[in-house]
Each structure stands twice: as structure tokens, then as C-alpha cells.
Amino acid sequence: MDVSKPPFGDDDAHLRETTVSSQTVYQGHFLQLKRDEIALPDGGRAAREYVIHPGAVMIVAVLPDGRLVMERQYRYPVRQTMIEFPAGKLDAGEGGLACAQRELHEETGYRARRWARAGVMHPVIGYATEVIEIWFADELTLEQRHLDEGEFLDVFAASQDQLEAWMQAGQLTDAKTIVGMMWLQRWRAGHCQFDWQTVD
Structure with missing residues (x-):
């Protein structure tokens, strides 16, 4: 058994959220705040707020x-x-x-x-x-x-x-x-x- 790799592979379709729309709420000197509407795996909708960072x-x-x-x-x-x-x-x-x-x-x-x-x-x-x-x-x-x-x-x-x-x-x-x-x-x-x- 290769312990360096997770046992579940790439099978994450039932977990994945997809972007429906995206809005920039704030643009700073090096940080950006986004608010997205997303589709949930079960077909529902939700909002996600997050910061874009350059790394x-x-x-x-x-x-x-x-x-x-x-x-x-x-x-x-x-x-x-x-x-x-x-x-x-x-x-x-x-x-x-x-x-x-x-x-x-x-x-x-x-x-x-x-x-x-x-x-x-x-x-x-x-x-x-x-x-x-x-x-x-x-x-x-x-x-x-x-x-x-x-x-x-x-x-x-x-x-x-x-x-x-x-x-x-x-x-x-x-x-x-x-x-x-x-x-x-x-x-x-x-x-x-x-x-x-x-x-x-």
C-alpha cells in the first residue's frame, strides 16, 4: 500500500461546488475580496465569500x-x-x-x-x-x-x-x-x- 497517496483518488464529484456568478466586493493593494454564488453538489445554491491572495x-x-x-x-x-x-x-x-x-x-x-x-x-x-x-x-x-x-x-x-x-x-x-x-x-x-x- 502506497501511504504517500490518499486512498480515495480523484473521486470528488459528489463534493465539488461550481461557480454560478462571481463579484469583486473589494479590491485592495494586494488583497481582493470576492462573493460568489455557487451550485452545491445536490443542486442547491449558496454564497461563498473569500479573499484572493497572491501567495x-x-x-x-x-x-x-x-x-x-x-x-x-x-x-x-x-x-x-x-x-x-x-x-x-x-x-x-x-x-x-x-x-x-x-x-x-x-x-x-x-x-x-x-x-x-x-x-x-x-x-x-x-x-x-x-x-x-x-x-x-x-x-x-x-x-x-x-x-x-x-x-x-x-x-x-x-x-x-x-x-x-x-x-x-x-x-x-x-x-x-x-x-x-x-x-x-x-x-x-x-x-x-x-x-x-x-x-x-
Whole structure:
């Protein structure tokens, strides 16, 4: 049995919803709010409201001593300063690796010589199209960081044990960072292998 594939295949016709009409309710700087009328699998109708997001990356950057590069940033919607792995949204036409390299350097000042794509996550499937690519980076060198205008964040290093303790205590609650921790734990335990690429 191949445990890497779900046992139900592609048979989802009885679950699928189809678009009847679509309306843009709000167009912001980089987010768009849509309201669609949809047909349900049983023939009924319903409304779906959701956010169009350009996509993003998150970087699990490993320092030579094994600690991780972390950030503290105030997130206005939840009115809290959050502990997070470095992350950022894709620019138009930008690939995941290019975005990860750019965001890591801009936000933290670090450049990485080796990169590996771990996977993807959909953080808010109920109301947004956002997809986050999860990248690992190592062989780091520190340069000057270049924050965007209006961007304020602290950069620090933490061990895996510290991050796990903060998660347990409810002090680290950012979903993408928790998923990054899952990948980190599996990688360090030898349960998954990455296809590393060297970037000069």
C-alpha cells in the first residue's frame, strides 16, 4: 500500500461546488475580496465569500549552531506581537525560491547558500486562496537587512527546544510557523529528505 497517496483518488464529484456568478466586493493593494454564488453538489445554491491572495513563502533558516532564524512582528488583525519564521508574499511573476531569497535577506539580513523546498500549505482554506511555499535554508551568512517602508520587526535566534516549549505554552501560535516546526522535526528525525540546491 502506497501511504504517500490518499486512498480515495480523484473521486470528488459528489463534493465539488461550481461557480454560478462571481463579484469583486473589494479590491485592495494586494488583497481582493470576492462573493460568489455557487451550485452545491445536490443542486442547491449558496454564497461563498473569500479573499484572493497572491501567495507567499516561509523560510526555516538554520544557523550553523542549529538554532533557527526567527522574527517578532506586531500583527495588527490579532493585535499581538507574534513569533514567526521569516515569510513574505510573492511579487507578480516571482518564483518561490526567488521570493524566499529576497524575503530572508530583506527581513533578516541573512543570505543562504543552500535551499530546499519542503512543501506547501493552505493556511486558511475556508476563506482565502493563499498558498505558502515552505523553504529550508542553511549555510547562512549575515549582511545588512533592508526592511520595507513601514515594516518593523525584531530578528533573533532560537533553538528547536525553545520553540517547542513556546508552542506548548501558547506563546507561539502562528499557524505557518507551527507547520514549519512539523517539517523541521520530521527532517531532523530523518523521516523526510530534501532535494537541496546550491545557490552562489
